[in-house]
Amino acid sequence: MPVFRIRHLTKYQYSGVVRHGHSEARLIPLDMQAQKVLSWNIHITPEPRITHRREDFFGNQVLYFSLEDPHQELAVEANSVVETWFLPLPTKPSTRYIEIRSRIMAEPAFFSERQYLLSSVHCPLGREFRQFFLAICPPNTTLLDALGRLGEIIKKDFTYDRHFTTIHTPVMEILKHRRGVCQDFAHLCISLFRSVGVPARYVSGYLETQPPPGKEKLRGADASHAWFAVFDPNLGWLEFDPTNNKFPDDSYIRLAWGRDYADVSPLKGVLYEGGSQTLQVAVDVDRIAEQKFSLISAETSH
Amino acid sequence: MKVYQHENVLFQGYRVSHGYDEVFAPDGSIRPTYEFLANYFFNLSIREITNRTNELARRLQETSFSYSVSYSGNDKNVEPQNTANLDCLPYLVSSQEWQKLEAGLIQRAELFQLILHDIYTEQRLLRKGLIPAEVIFAHPGFLRPAYRSLPAQKSLYLYGADLYRNEAGEFVLLSDITQDFRGMGTSLRNRIVLSQVFPSLYRESHVHRVAVFFRTLRQILRGEGDAAVVLSSQDNPDSFREDAYLAQYLGFPLVQADDLVVYASKVYLKAVDGAKEIQSIFRRLFDAYCDSLELSHYSQNSVPGLLAVQRMGQVQIVPALGVSVLENLALIPYLPAIAKYFLGEELRLNTIPTYWCGDEKHLKYVLKNWDKLIILPIHDSLLRGHNLTREKSLQLKKMVLREPHAYVAQEIPQLSLAPVWQKGVFSPAKIFLRTFLVAEGNSYQVYPGGTARALVQEEVAAEYRKDIWVIASEREMEVSLLDRSREKLVISRFAGYIPxxxxxxxxxxxxxxxxxxxxxxxxxxxxxxxxxxxxxxxxxxxxxxxxxxxxxxxxxxxxxxxxxxxxxxxxxxxxxxxxxxxxxxxxxxxxxxxxxxxxxxxxxxxxxxxxxxxxxxxxxxxxxxxxxxxxxxxxxxxxxxxxxxxxxxxxxxxxxxxxxxxxxxxxxxxxxxxxxxxxxxxxxxxxxxxxxxxxxxxxxxxxxxxxxxxxxxxxxxxxxxxxxxxxxxxxxxxxxxxxxxxxxxxxxxxxxxxxxxxxxxxxxxxxxxxxxxxxxxxxxxxxxxxxxxxxxxxxxxxxxxxxxxxxxxxxxxxxxxxxx
Known part of the structure; x- marks a missing residue:
């Protein structure tokens, strides 16, 4: 039961003066079965005129802030302490993916999951996705198996390439060229699963990284990470990290989820004036404790 | 079917073989509601009717917004205006008929208020399966950022409906309007112009006055002070002119998105002498374009932060951001059950049979009866029209099969007919109706009138507008927007802000x-x-x-x-x-x-x-x-x-x-x-x-x-x-x-x-x-x-x-x- 301290610093510098602006940050981690937020704070410079925290439609924490003094630099530093658990994969049988759509449509209690079957900004549906999926997973494959098979294929056939994509690269291109970054792989998998009738959603967060053997961990060298989750009517939401071909363990920290990246962008904003921008991001994920027992004694029943 | 023909020279070419005729009863006699009007016209010569029709066109041309010019330097700088198309003959409805329609519309508006509130809070209707999830989740008007941001008490201040009259003479609803209230200003202007050109007819017909509707609307927007604006956009010149007309009539400044700015969770108007706080916004700009922080990220000029202000309750936006999810044809089949659930009542207003293709049984029916139905995207009733070519029809079928939840099918309405003045005679035209409701207290007040679209489908298709007159048995008091309250007025020379x-x-x-x-x-x-x-x-x-x-x-x-x-x-x-x-x-x-x-x-x-x-x-x-x-x-x-x-x-x-x-x-x-x-x-x-x-x-x-x-x-x-x-x-x-x-x-x-x-x-x-x-x-x-x-x-x-x-x-x- 590790405890992590996460520092996520985002810095914008503008060539001109920003007169005022409005922003939203989704930088407070989720409270959920696999993790608890022990504390958090967000420092914003310059001092915002208004801040307002709320839970969004998907259950993520959002901090709205408005800046009303002219400025040429914006720094948002989010700090949080999060305890995570390793949740072993459920032992109950997984559903055959081919049956999932009709199971979900038949049960009103799953109404909310139905939105994760629809196409979204970054995750279109289509025959190409369906065919690709069917070639890997015959119809009798269970959802858990399908995740495993897809993970293997991405590990084997797809190249991690940070120079290939931008934030606007369509997921069809990723499928065609078989390269991309974690965000692209997550979007691709979402498109694939939704195209065969499995609800899928995007998860943004962090992953603890290990320094190369014998070296010290560099400050600010960690990064945001992204993976996805699919819904099994028997087992609930199952997370999977296609980039590393693994089911997330206790080294993963979840920040927010939604239909795709567009719903969970960690920081967005609209500025008045300001000219061109340069952006710097530094993330540190530090393991600060290893608890034998949960820090939250009342909630160890998971 | 019987063919009516009236002996009067004006109606020589007027023959109706099917559908409900608004003016003539099946035996050829004039319906009681139209008697006074018909006699009035029988006493006019062809020349006089043509003159008055030209006079209508001239006056419409002269009302403020009848010119249209694009500044882009592209071709077609001057568009011919279809303002000339107001027909001299109003569309009449008797008070009794109208009251029945009103009851149906008011029930519907009240129901829509409940649905709106539920969709953006508890979502009980979805949980209980009374609305299939895709009807809401796949509708582009469902704004997830607006979830739990609407005012708790009242959020649906305006409602509108497109209707027709079926063969039995009953009003039937085609679609609901909660955001796109185009036609409200046109209705008002048509009323004013028609009553100017036919003053005695208007006076003696005992027409219900429309000003009272706008007075209610004005009161809702005005609240405490005068700090209300009409938010529009020049990007759509036609509706911009209409909005300008309404703004002028209501007495609020007409503004565009970049005239407004959010500071400290309040909305301000950028006026020449500094920023002025705004309490309410009559929103004519579609919600997706209103806030590039939370809604569409691609809109260039919006009011970033506006949704945050709605959420914090610091500004009243009418219609509220988020309401367009109810401009949703896929709701229609589920409304009877929802009415039972919320109100314990049957729906009072007939609705055109509508099938949501997201439902498997409905889809089967739709595919089987493909040529007898009109296919529409669930969020866009404007794309009304059938008579597709075979190729287009196949294309449409493919689209429906790919995303069935995004489409509905409606039966083809058998529209009623009414005469319009065209080339010196009255010709039959198919009639669509549009009217509006505004919130009043716990309920709604119906606009006593509206606009009828009249489509002539002879050799050349032509479209006219008719002013809808609700005919009272007795004459009504004059109403104008000028306030008659007895409170002592504070003398002021302040006429609002100058953006x-x-x-x-x-x-x-x-x-x-x-x-x-x-x-x-x-x-x-x-x-x-x-x-x-x-x-x-x-x-x-x-x-x-x-x-x-x-x-x-x-x-x-x-x-x-x-x-x-x-x-x-x-x-x-x-x-x-x-x-x-x-x-x-x-x-x-x-x-x-x-x-x-x-x-x-x-x-x-x-x-x-x-x-x-x-x-x-x-x-x-x-x-x-x-x-x-x-x-x-x-x-x-x-x-x-x-x-x-x-x-x-x-x-x-x-x-x-x-x-x-x-x-x-x-x-x-x-x-x-x-x-x-x-x-x-x-x-x-x-x-x-x-x-x-x-x-x-x-x-x-x-x-x-x-x-x-x-x-x-x-x-x-x-x-x-x-x-x-x-x-x-x-x-x-x-x-x-x-x-x-x-x-x-x-x-x-x-x-x-x-x-x-x-x-x-x-x-x-x-x-x-x-x-x-x-x-x-x-x-x-x-x-x-x-x-x-x-x-x-x-x-x-x-x-x-x-x-x-x-x-x-x-x-x-x-x-x-x-x-x-």
Missing amino acids: SRVADNMFWLGRYLERIDMLTRYLLYIFDKIRENPLAENGLLRGVLRSLTRLTGTWPGFCGELNNETQLRLELKRVIYQKEVAGTLAFNINAFMYAGRNVADRLSQEMNSVMGHFPSFLQEKELEEFMAEADQLLNYVSSMYGLIHENMLRNHAWRFLEIGRSLERVQLVIRLVSAFLDDEDFGSLEMFEALLKIADCYLSYRRRYHFRVDRAAVLDILVYDEGNPRSLVFQLDKLTPLLEALPPSGSHSEDLAKKNVLKTRALLEIEEETLMGSEASNKDIVSLFHKMLTLTQQMGDHIRDSYFRYVELQRQLEDLLILE
């Missing part, structure tokens, strides 16, 4: 009016000369033509190699009609209209109607034809001058207009004189005459100097004559008090503008000797004038910097790819 955009456009309206004036005078002078001699043979005119090019800057123009008559005339036409080129008459008229459209709600009916004549000069004609009517243009300009002088309140809007005019006059005279002095032929009698005539000083000059030609005398009258409204001194002296009277903008530029006026004035004093003497060369004088021109141009910049800085560039924070 910076309004000031900016007023300023440019004045400037372009002056440019049109001088250019028209210039052209008239040239035409006078052409009538005497052809252009090519009129050697003395060449200097005048070259100076025209210098003035307008339409290079190379007449300063280029133009030798024969054809080339010269072509160039003249270019100066008139080539709207893409800055400086031409067409360009200036377009820019003038653009500014005018932006401030249409600030100008009087009369000014708008005079302005409505300008675009007709943009239609390219032969030179001779233009020559014959050009003096008419000058008359319209003079009418504008007269109205500006006599018809406008001396408020800040007027001041900006006058500042624009004076500044432009100063610059035009400087440029005109320079253009002439620069010409090799300057000095000739003809050049002097031309200059004086174009500058509108010829008569006064002749009175003073007879036919003597002298540079100093000309300069005196154009520069120093304090009694000549065209002189520099006159206009400069006018500018100072105008600038002084403006509200403090808090900007340093404001003082700089005033200083520039003084500097220009001082320069004139200092250089009087040079200008009035004979020693300085023409070149010296031109360079002196250039100095003055620069000073006055800076003055314009300073005014812009202090008062028109409302357009700020909005940018999104750049995003970073998530790497690992």
